[in-house]
Amino acid sequence: MKKIIGLLLVALVLILGAYHLLIFYDNNFRYGRMRETPAVRPYEEPLLIKEAGLVPTTGGEAVYRVSAGLELESPINMTQPNIIVRGKGVYLTYCAQCHGNKHDGNGTVGQSFAPLPTDLRSAKVQDSPAGVLFKNISYGVPEGRQPPLHATITIEDRWQVVSYVKSLGIRE
Numbered sequence: 001m002k003k004i005i006g007l008l009l010v011a012l013v014l015i016l017g018a019y020h021l022l023i024f025y026d027n028n029f030r031y032g033r034m035r036e037t038p039a040v041r042p043y044e045e046p047l048l049i050k051e052a053g054l055v056p057t058t059g060g061e062a063v064y065r066v067s068a069g070l071e072l073e074s075p076i077n078m079t080q081p082n083i084i085v086r087g088k089g090v091y092l093t094y095c096a097q098c099h100g101n102k103h104d105g106n107g108t109v110g111q112s113f114a115p116l117p118t119d120l121r122s123a124k125v126q127d128s129p130a131g132v133l134f135k136n137i138s139y140g141v142p143e144g145r146q147p148p149l150h151a152t153i154t155i156e157d158r159w160q161v162v163s164y165v166k167s168l169g170i171r172e
Contacts, residue, residue, distance in 0.1 A: 061150060064138060072131025076156065078163035087164030090157045094149060103168055113145050121171035133162045 064072065076083055092101075098117045100107035105117040118125060125133070137158050140148035149158070 061155065064134070064155070065150075067131075069132035069135040070129055072129075072134055074130050074134075074159050074162065076159050076163070078130065078159070078166060080163075083160050083163050084167045086157070087160035087162070087167075090153060090161050091164050094153055095161065098145075103165075104171075115145075117145060119171065120165050121168050123170050125165065126168070126170045130159075130162050130166060133165060134158055137161060 078084075091099075096107055098107045098110035098113070099105055099120055100110060100117075103120040105119050107117065110117040136146055137153070138148065138150040140146045153161070
């Protein structure tokens with residue numbers, strides 16, 4: 001029992017000694033003075049004022065997400081040949097695997113889906129407003145297999161894909 005009490009007293013003396021050594025170090029050396037760092041007293045620094053227009057409050061993805069597809073209008077001229085060519089390139093990169101090179105829903109990946117992906121030359125797709133197609137590409141189709149691509153394809157490229165799809169016309 002005396003040995004345990006002796007060991008506890010030695011441990012207590014060591015702990016108190018280490019504590020006083022740390023206090024001495026903190027008070028007498030310029031390094032390690034945590035109480036003088038800005039992180040401890042941030043209220044003493046003036047707050048930074050951001051310049052106007054730094055944070056966007058209009059436009060962008062958020063506007064498209066909350067708008068109805070019927071209200072959306074393309075910011076690009078969807079009949080320009082270079083826009084349609086760019087849309088075809090984006091389509092071949094991101095969409096052809098499911099919808100196919102013939103736009104009929106018989107792409108390599110789309111074959112495993114039941115039901116098959118939509119025929120993009122069907123009257124249903126071709127008669128849809130451009131804004132509705134943009135929303136379907138961007139945020140997916142809830143009861144379908146269309147994945148949301150808003151994080152994968154830029155806004156401008158999505159509109160270009162819509163212009164390409166609309167340029168295909170109805171399958172005869």
